Amino acid sequence: MNPQDEPGHPHRIAVKASGLLAEFNRAGFLTAADVHVATRVGVLGKEVDEAVLLALALTVRSVRHGSVVLDLATAAETISPDDEDEGEEAPEPAQPLNWPEPGEWARRCAASALIGGPLRMTGSQLWLARYWEQEQTVAAELLLRAAERPDDLDENVLRAGLQRLFPETQYADQQLAAAVCALSRVSVLAGGPGTGKTTTVSRLLALVREQHPEYRIALAAPTGKAAARLHEAVRSSTADLPLEDQARLNEELTATTMHRLLGWRPDARSRFHHDKHNRLPFEVVIVDESSMVSLTLMARLLEALRPGTRLILIGDPDQLASVEAGAVLGDLVDRARLNHRTEDFAAVLQRVLPQSLTSNTQPDSPTARFRNGVSTLLATRRFAAGGDIAALAAAIRDGEADRAVDVLYSASDAVDFVELADDTRPGPEQLEPIRAEVRAGAAQVMAAAAAGDGVAALAGLEQHRLLCTHRRGPRGVQLWSDLAAGWIFEDHPVVPRSDGRYAGEPLLVTTNDYESGLYNGDTGVVVSTQDGSLTAVFGRGGDPIPVPLARLGAVRPLYAMTVHRSQGSQFDRVSVLLPAAASSLCTRETLYTAVTRARQHVRVVGSVEALRTAILRPAARATGLRQRLSG
Ligand SMILES: Nc1ncnc2c1ncn2[C@@H]1O[C@H](COP(=O)(O)OP(=O)(O)OP(=O)(O)O)[C@@H](O)[C@H]1O
Numbered sequence: 001m002n003p004q005d006e007p008g009h010p011h012r013i014a015v016k017a018s019g020l021l022a023e024f025n026r027a028g029f030l031t032a033a034d035v036h037v038a039t040r041v042g043v044l045g046k047e048v049d050e051a052v053l054l055a056l057a058l059t060v061r062s063v064r065h066g067s068v069v070l071d072l073a074t075a076a077e078t079i080s081p082d083d084e085d086e087g088e089e090a091p092e093p094a095q096p097l098n099w100p101e102p103g104e105w106a107r108r109c110a111a112s113a114l115i116g117g118p119l120r121m122t123g124s125q126l127w128l129a130r131y132w133e134q135e136q137t138v139a140a141e142l143l144l145r146a147a148e149r150p151d152d153l154d155e156n157v158l159r160a161g162l163q164r165l166f167p168e169t170q171y172a173d174q175q176l177a178a179a180v181c182a183l184s185r186v187s188v189l190a191g192g193p194g195t196g197k198t199t200t201v202s203r204l205l206a207l208v209r210e211q212h213p214e215y216r217i218a219l220a221a222p223t224g225k226a227a228a229r230l231h232e233a234v235r236s237s238t239a240d241l242p243l244e245d246q247a248r249l250n251e252e253l254t255a256t257t258m259h260r261l262l263g264w265r266p267d268a269r270s271r272f273h274h275d276k277h278n279r280l281p282f283e284v285v286i287v288d289e290s291s292m293v294s295l296t297l298m299a300r301l302l303e304a305l306r307p308g309t310r311l312i313l314i315g316d317p318d319q320l321a322s323v324e325a326g327a328v329l330g331d332l333v334d335r336a337r338l339n340h341r342t343e344d345f346a347a348v349l350q351r352v353l354p355q356s357l358t359s360n361t362q363p364d365s366p367t368a369r370f371r372n373g374v375s376t377l378l379a380t381r382r383f384a385a386g387g388d389i390a391a392l393a394a395a396i397r398d399g400e401a402d403r404a405v406d407v408l409y410s411a412s413d414a415v416d417f418v419e420l421a422d423d424t425r426p427g428p429e430q431l432e433p434i435r436a437e438v439r440a441g442a443a444q445v446m447a448a449a450a451a452g453d454g455v456a457a458l459a460g461l462e463q464h465r466l467l468c469t470h471r472r473g474p475r476g477v478q479l480w481s482d483l484a485a486g487w488i489f490e491d492h493p494v495v496p497r498s499d500g501r502y503a504g505e506p507l508l509v510t511t512n513d514y515e516s517g518l519y520n521g522d523t524g525v526v527v528s529t530q531d532g533s534l535t536a537v538f539g540r541g542g543d544p545i546p547v548p549l550a551r552l553g554a555v556r557p558l559y560a561m562t563v564h565r566s567q568g569s570q571f572d573r574v575s576v577l578l579p580a581a582a583s584s585l586c587t588r589e590t591l592y593t594a595v596t597r598a599r600q601h602v603r604v605v606g607s608v609e610a611l612r613t614a615i616l617r618p619a620a621r622a623t624g625l626r627q628r629l630s631g
Helices: 019-026 032-044 050-064 102-110 129-147 155-165 169-182 197-211 224-237 243-250 258-262 295-304 328-332 343-352 366-372 385-397 401-409 428-450 454-461 477-491 588-595 608-616
Strands: 069-071 119-122 125-128 186-191 217-221 255-257 268-272 284-287 310-315 374-377 415-419 464-468 506-509 523-528 534-538 545-547 555-557 571-577 598-606
Touching: 019 032, 019 050, 032 050, 050 069, 050 102, 050 119, 050 125, 102 119, 119 129, 125 129, 129 186, 129 295, 129 366, 155 169, 155 197, 155 343, 169 186, 169 197, 169 343, 169 374, 186 197, 186 328, 197 217, 197 224, 197 243, 197 284, 197 310, 217 224, 217 258, 224 255, 255 258, 258 295, 268 295, 310 328, 366 374, 385 401, 385 415, 385 588, 385 598, 385 608, 401 415, 401 608, 415 428, 428 454, 428 464, 428 477, 428 523, 428 571, 428 598, 454 523, 454 534, 464 477, 506 534, 571 588, 588 598, 588 608, 598 608
Parallel strands: 186 310, 186 374, 217 255, 217 284, 284 310, 415 598, 464 571, 571 598
Antiparallel strands: 069 125, 119 125, 506 523, 506 555, 523 534, 534 545
């Protein structure tokens, strides 16, 4: 982040800006960087109309906020000042802003020489050309791949295999989803945590390998942590398969990050070794945690796949979307049309499935063929403790605030609600349960780290996680990290070395370091070594990676993390600090993602008002992909 982009930094005001750009900058709607980009592109494109430059700057701003499109018709109602972090007072406009009249604004933009160059426009919607092209690539590649079904599987063998691997009727939804993936060149397997997505996919892989032992399979995920989880989950899900199916999956199934799969290049951020000129050599590519995949990365992946490769995207479309722009997985799953199938696809499915299929028939079209490949698993198969976490997650997902409040107020071993009004500081009675969790986790980490037991130290780290929506402010990571560190040091008065490190220090990697194989979001612990020195270990499924402290890149102590960063990880117990109801980060996806990080227990800390607001406010990311895939 450039210094002038830092909220609150004096250079956030673009000193040279004038007219509408200056007005929107002063009011906190545009950063200096947004203004700078718009001014520069305006000069290069010889555009002087300030309404057009404002539209351009707001489009840049939208991308910064995760959207791909700016709709001029609704911009005045939907855009509010930046308030990325609580405690940053967004400047109040002294007087109402001069939003251009939408019709006239759109006409002026449409007449601009920038359209067709750095900007693209459809109706009243504007894109930066780069993202417009990426949406185009993703939609075109998906539709092209969905146009024809693969014909490499014998239907009778597949039918027998589906019955062998999904013998129980309670898993009929998984059997159907596996059949859909087997019979599609591109498919989406959506579902919440513990619905059996990984189990379904590993069985599907066994089915494909049964007929094609020579097929090369790639397992990938957007983060190292998620890749490690995928590897572990696929491995453990094969344990109860018939021996011959286990054998089909046993060798060389390792998971990797998407960046590594595509071949990271030191000279380019979003270009890879594998692209349309040098395609990936796999017959099957599985991507887990697809909700975290940005539009750019999805475009790069699709371009790099051979036309015949089977692509299976797994993920939970109800989670927060990628940090970077786009909401690809959410756009691919059209909830209103689940189980809508073309007649011929329903007939093929019926031939390989034992049970009779209920589908809504949809007329054949390129988009209908794509939807044929989308399945959703709904039943949760994992949560213990009566499924209260699952019930809470479902209520949040469905926008049922009353139901969620009921679950939180019910006597439950799995969910807890610590009420804390938005504008008050927590008192001892609110802090105590969180403090107890933090202390219990730290006790295990400290003891294991002192004994040099990296595996146990990492397990201790996963025992409880404090999750915040904001980085700063009264509910932010900074403040709660300080609190947690204070509690830990009361119990364990450590004397850090001169470099600040101590045995038991929890670490969070904050940038990708391809050389050492550590990725942004990876977590680890400093542990003692036999010679009395210190080293770091990082979690990778069952295999901790030791990294000498001298080789560590950018890390920071990990006492709390943002919900965004926690995506792709799960913890035994989670405490979630809700943002204030007024925060723009108080959204359904944030809460859902936070709650579903917990395996055994989740504690929600905040006001009922914030809880209700979050549940009733789905995060609105504006994209054009959904529209390109509908119809
Ligand atoms: N068909 C099945 N037969 C037996 N056990 C199953 C089946 N499907 C799911 N399970 C069990 O349910 C649990 C969750 O399954 P799985 O890990 O596949 O879900 P998931 O959707 O991939 O979860 P996550 O989103 O957390 O990765 C696992 O313990 C798994 O063993």
